[in-house]
Amino acid sequence: MARIDVPEDSPFGPDHLPYGVCAPRAGERGGARVCTRLGDVVVDLSLALDDPDFANASLDAFLARGVRHWRDTRDRLRALVDGAIPDAAVHPLAEMDSLLPIRIGDYVDFYASIDHATNLGLLFRPDSEPLLPNWRYLPVGYHGRAGTVVVSGTDIRRPRGQRRTDSGAVDFGPSRRLDIEAELGFVIGVGSALGTSIATGEFADHVFGVALVDDWSARDIQAWEYQPLGPFLGKSFATSMAAWITPLSALESARIPLPDQHPEPLPYLRETENWGLDIAISVSWNGTLVSTPPYARMYWSPAQMLAHLTVNGAATRTGDLYASGTVSGPDPSERGSFIELSWGGSAPIALNGEQRTFLEDGDEVVITATAPGTGGSRIGLGEVRGRVLPAHER
Structure with missing residues (x-):
């Protein structure tokens, strides 16, 4: 022994x-x-x-x-x-x-950070309101590709696809604006039957735990394809998940109230418990710390995300994964994606003596996080690590 x-x-x-x-x-x-x-x-x-x-x-x-x-x-x-x-x-x-610790049947990615959504709104719609009219009414999300969720440490092949050039022409080739998204994922333990829904108060009866996620994103491919139906090839090529799932019971001391929500959510989205989480995330790029996104700033809780995911009667199954979307804060140093950190490529990031915007072949990104533990200690979530390989040539 x-x-x-x-x-x-x-x-x-x-x-x-x-x-x-x-x-x-x-x-x-x-x-x-x-x-x-x-x-x-x-x-x-x-x-x-x-x-x-x-x-x-x-x-x-x-x-x-x-x-x-x-x-x-x-x-x-x-x-x-x-x-x-x-x-x-x-x-x-x-x-x-x-x-990979679970067999993932379905994967959903949300867009739950008000700071991230505001930043992208300012980048993509500088002359309009940054948040679209529905954003404060519901947790916006999309269905991802479960078959390309990989465990931390798996190399990521640069994706290829259609891109629109600065001149307005359309060409095809490897993504030139490869990005990361620092996220928190939620693992469903007990599913729900088709035609039923899960209330916010039932969250902990269905979700077992959390794991860090990196939703790799090809911003140039995404920008050309996403209207009117949303992300497709720009997101589906790879999503990295931590090898270790932290049970919700280990995060009792990390639970906090959500920031104020205005307008008040519709009845099915109102919470009966606090499911904000005080989790501090760190993003390192080629060994250099470049961002510290605070999960405590997230506008929508995981209980609200699950309630919205199932309110139309969509079924869930053991091993399903849904993620928060990019975690960002109000400070420039708290942005959880490189499109935000570099402000769309217009403000390069100082990295090991170079000026960088998006990922190059050979780059490695490591996402880590800590949270208050139940015994007064500080626990560390399992890391998400990935290195970029060149695109396949045909």
């Missing part, structure tokens, strides 16, 4: 205990299993808790069992890590590969 000593300042201490799926690196024996992370080790939960739901390459079987089982399992896990853990269940993080 092993006791795991974790430094008090570790972002992966006993107040956190996120869930992921790990497998031994190539050449080692053993298959993928559901694990938790404690400091710099991972714990195989199929062995540590003797639970067959964890002997899988996905969290889905565990998630489908519901909120009472999630809480009971967390209590068992807390008791386990405070004592001794079977030696066979403990592995150094460095010797394991992290896999």
